[in-house]
Amino acid sequence: MLSVNFIRQNKQKVIEAAKNKNREIDVDKILKLDDQRLDFIHKTQNLREERNKLSKQKIDEKLKTRGREIKVELKKFEEQLIINNQQLNELLSFVPNVPLDEVPIGKDSTDNKEIKKWGEVPKFDFAPKSHIELGKLLDVIDFKRGAKISGFRGYFLKNELAVLHFALLFYVFNKLVKNGYTPIIAPAVIKSFTLFGSGQFPWGEQDVYKLNDDDAYLAGTAEQPVTAYFSDEILAENDLPKKFVAFSPCFRKEAGAYGKDTKGLYRVHEFWKVEQVIIAKNDYDQARQLHEELQKNCEEILQELNLPYRVLLMCTGDMGEPQIKKYDTETWMPSRNNYGETMSNSIMGDFQTRRLNIKYRSKDGKVNYCFSLNNTALASPRILIAILENFQQKDGSVIIPKVLQPLVGFSRIISKNNPA
RNA sequence: GGAGGGUUGGCCGAGCGGUUUAUGGCGCAAGUCUUGAAAACUUGUGGGCUUUUGCCCUCACAGGUUCGAAUCCUGUACCCUCCGCCA
Numbered sequence: 001m002l003s004v005n006f007i008r009q010n011k012q013k014v015i016e017a018a019k020n021k022n023r024e025i026d027v028d029k030i031l032k033l034d035d036q037r038l039d040f041i042h043k044t045q046n047l048r049e050e051r052n053k054l055s056k057q058k059i060d061e062k063l064k065t066r067g068r069e070i071k072v073e074l075k076k077f078e079e080q081l082i083i084n085n086q087q088l089n090e091l092l093s094f095v096p097n098v099p100l101d102e103v104p105i106g107k108d109s110t111d112n113k114e115i116k117k118w119g120e121v122p123k124f125d126f127a128p129k130s131h132i133e134l135g136k137l138l139d140v141i142d143f144k145r146g147a148k149i150s151g152f153r154g155y156f157l158k159n160e161l162a163v164l165h166f167a168l169l170f171y172v173f174n175k176l177v178k179n180g181y182t183p184i185i186a187p188a189v190i191k192s193f194t195l196f197g198s199g200q201f202p203w204g205e206q207d208v209y210k211l212n213d214d215d216a217y218l219a220g221t222a223e224q225p226v227t228a229y230f231s232d233e234i235l236a237e238n239d240l241p242k243k244f245v246a247f248s249p250c251f252r253k254e255a256g257a258y259g260k261d262t263k264g265l266y267r268v269h270e271f272w273k274v275e276q277v278i279i280a281k282n283d284y285d286q287a288r289q290l291h292e293e294l295q296k297n298c299e300e301i302l303q304e305l306n307l308p309y310r311v312l313l314m315c316t317g318d319m320g321e322p323q324i325k326k327y328d329t330e331t332w333m334p335s336r337n338n339y340g341e342t343m344s345n346s347i348m349g350d351f352q353t354r355r356l357n358i359k360y361r362s363k364d365g366k367v368n369y370c371f372s373l374n375n376t377a378l379a380s381p382r383i384l385i386a387i388l389e390n391f392q393q394k395d396g397s398v399i400i401p402k403v404l405q406p407l408v409g410f411s412r413i414i415s416k417n418n419p420a
Numbered sequence: 421g422g423a424g425g426g427u428u429g430g431c432c433g434a435g436c437g438g439u440u441u442a443u444g445g446c447g448c449a450a451g452u453c454u455u456g457a458a459a460a461c462u463u464g465u466g467g468g469c470u471u472u473u474g475c476c477c478u479c480a481c482a483g484g485u486u487c488g489a490a491u492c493c494u495g496u497a498c499c500c501u502c503c504g505c506c507a
Contacts, residue, residue: 041469045476052476055438055488067487215497234430234466236448361430365449365465 001354002095004034004088010098017098020105020316025095033088040081047074091294093202096321097351100284103325106315112328113315118299119308121332122390129396130262130335131388135161137396139416141265153254153268157381160413163274164387164400165380167407169247172274172301172378176245179297181276186248187224189214194228197356199322199348206255218251222275223374230279231356235370237363241280241290245377248273265381266333266340274377279353282368287347291325294375298329298343301378305401307386308332310339322351329376334389342383345375 007014011027018025051070104113122128136143140161146154146314151400157165177183190216195208197202200220209218219225226246235242250273254260261267276294280286295311302309314326330339350369353359358370391399398413405411 038469041476045469057487058437059487061487064487071487208473236430238448359466361448361465363449367466373470 001092001351002032002097003354003375004092007031007092007095008034014095015232017316018096020099021096021319021321022107022317023094023096024320027095029073030088030091030095033084033091037081037084037088040077043077044074044081047077073090090228093196093355097349099316099319099323100347102313102320104313104315105317107317108315109318110287111315112312114310115313115327116311117308117332118310119306121308122325123335124392126394128334128389128392131265131385132335134267134388134392134396134398135367137415138398138413140413142265150270155265155268155381157384158207159416160408160410161384161388163403163408164413165384167404168378168383168387169272169274170381171404171407173245173247175301176274176297177278178375181243181245184226184229184244184246186219186222186246186336188219188225188251189216190219190228190247191224192217193231193356194219197228197231198224198352199320199355200224203321207253209251209253219248220252221273221416222246222248223277226275226277227279227352227372227374228356230358230370234367235279235358237281240360240370241286244277246277250277250379261303264335265385266336268381270382271379271381272355273379276375276377278373279358280371280373281362282350282371284349284394287349287371287373288325290373291327291345291347294345294373295327295329295378298345298375298377302331302342304403305383305387307390308382309342320346322346322348324349324351327375329354331383331386332390333385335385340382340385342379343376344420346373348372348374 003015008031009029011031015025015027033298047070051067051074054067054070057063104111106112129137131141132143135143138160140159142156142158143154146156148154149156172405173183189211192201195217200208204220208220210406211217225248226244229244230242250271252269254267254269257267276297278290278294280290298313299309301385309329311329312328312330312342314328319326325347327345328341329343329345332338333340349371352372353370358372359367361367387401389396391401393399396415400408400411
């Protein structure tokens with residue numbers, strides 16, 4: 001959420017930003033509604049002032065009559081103010097955040113800028129298999145029964161891969177704990193305000209599972225519960241930045257992605273993620289530094305796993321509405337013959353913290369909105385695609401990354417004689 | 421699911437129809453003092469409107485009663501205790 005005052009003072013910038021993010025907004029209508037809002041505020045304030053003065057005087061019938069009149073008038077303006085505020089907030093909630101100057105302007109993913117490449121893309125002297133084929137051969141993924149039990153995009157992870165899945169998540173979680181991040185297990189059943197707060201709503205409602213008639217939804221990422229952790233609180237500047245490494249299951253309807261990546265583990269309804277979340281003070285330079293730190297963390301993880309990857313600086317047209325700068329980290333996936341997104345690293349500025357009312361008191365006593373950032377540390381099973389496909393051998397076996405071998409207790413996944 | 425008790429500022433905690441502009445304490449910040457720090461003292465410490473002065477709102481949230489509500493009534497949310505169920 002941007003403040004109306006910011007929009008008023010940076011009208012052209014806000015209009016440009018929305019256009020660059022392929023969004024339409026009506027800034028003039030917003031400003032007109034705000035003018036009306038101020039008018040109603042003045043009217044109600046004057047009436048309240050009169051009422052307060054009245055109630056301090058000695059009461060007689062004449063004052064009582066005026067008191068009743070004030071009550072009626074006040075109610076009229078208060079009701080109009082409420083309607084006005086609703087209309088204003090509705091429009092405001094659709095205004096996307098303004099990207100930083102270094103973000104390239106572009107229409108879609110073709111305009112993203114590749115800023116880094118790491119690792120050697122493997123060259124196979126045999127015909128490499130996809131993770132779907134490997135999963136079947138090694139008896140470690142069961143899509144058929146997954147669909148039977150869970151439905152479209154359902155899957156079971158089995159045997160060594162189920163163990164590897166846990167090992168990966170734990171390895172990454174523990175690595176960031178050692179880096180000083182506060183470990184946290186986040187709820188996946190969350191209230192709607194957290195989804196609005198993170199900026200998932202109003203844009204991405206169709207992608208979220210809603211439970212029954214309660215105010216209960218399934219989280220699509222731990223970003224949602226963890227960013228909202230400090231909602232309605234005022235933190236001390238000395239305690240910032242707050243850095244979290246969060247674990248949660250993630251649920252996505254993928255309603256806008258029918259027909260896209262329909263096979264395999266790439267795009268599934270249910271997965272698990274270790275997520276980095278930072279709540280920081282209102283400082284762009286520090287935010288940029290923390291953004292780089294989050295980036296370094298996720299790249300180290302891929303390097304330790306020895307997976308080839310590249311980093312993209314996302315253009316305006318391929319960014320989410322809340323974000324002001326974003327890196328996507330993509331890992332090489334042989335079956336796609338391309339890199340596939342495995343991490344997404346964003347600065348949100350105060351967009352989320354305004355919606356969630358997260359503030360801090362600075363050393364001079366002033367209260368201001370925090371900044372928030374987040375980046376994936378590891379999402380599984382998507383990362384398993386890269387591991388299975390990059391480390392496959394001619395005989396179909398898969399070598400486990402060295403750093404994980406002590407955790408899983410084996411060094412290779414080999415094909416089963418009698419796959420179930 | 422059932423029965424009670426609770427929710428006041430960054431935190432603790434008074435107030436239970438009108439001098440409450442929400443007592444008091446703690447924490448935090450600034451200032452005075454000091455070589456520096458501590459202590460002590462002074463001031464400040466939620467949001468909005470307003471050029472200044474000042475005004476309005478804020479006692480979980482939403483309604484209601486009243487000339488007037490932190491205070492009385494109703495509903496909702498959340499927390500605590502106990503019973504039941506349960507990995």
